[in-house]
Amino acid sequence: MKILITGRPGSGKSTMVGRLRDYLEGMGFSVGGIITPEVRVGGSRWGFEVVDIASGRRGLLASVETEGPRIGRYGVNVGVMDELAVPAIRRAMLEDDCIIIDEIGPMELKSREFRRTVDEVLSSDVLLIAAVHRKTLQSIKKREDIRVFVVDPEKRDRVYLRIIDLLGDYHGMR
Structure with a gap:
């Protein structure tokens, strides 16, 4: 099963993914993959990191000062996706119960290797929980095992409970 969480910026996509990760880990499931937290300097968003969930390794994904392909005001470090994110996801495909x-x-899709790896994950049997940029969602192939959830601040908790129910049914966790 693939659970894709989308919504407007600031809607709680990353918070939702984090809550689901905590839930799965609390149930004894191994979780791997990546997160891309923002980096703030002086109260303003300066950039984004990529973090390997399993190892804790970090790299600068994008910043206002990074040279590289631009997404808005951020330069993207494609190399960190290829060298840190892709191996983390590939390792999770082999070793973990769930990929985050x-x-x-x-930004992430500037890496050809990342795009290829996401396609492999989507074609695999492994459980995936992913936050997906709303403009990117249309490019992901529709498959029977993909469930898309739209979050916004008003219905965040209801969506979380619906996903927990779905996970319980899927994995017999209840």
Whole structure:
């Protein structure tokens, strides 16, 4: 099963993915993959990191000062996706019960290897929970095992409970 979480910026996609990760780990499931937290400097968003969930390794994904392909005001470090994110996701495909990818968006998709790896994950049997940029969602192939959830601040908790129910039914966790 593939659970894709989308919504407007600031809607709680990453928070939702984090809550689901905590839930799965609390149930004894192994979780791997990546998260891409923002980096703030002086109260303003300066950039984004990519973090390997299993090892804790970090790299700078994008910043206002990074040279590389641009997404808005951020330069993207494609190399960190190829050298850190892709191996983390590939390892999770082999070793973990669930893959977390937060986020599949324009910055991350600047990496050809990341795009290829996401396609492999989508074609695999492994459980995926991913935050997906709303403009990226249309490019992901529709498959029977993909469930898309749209979050917004008003219905975040209801969506979380619906996903927990779905996970319980899927994995017999209840």
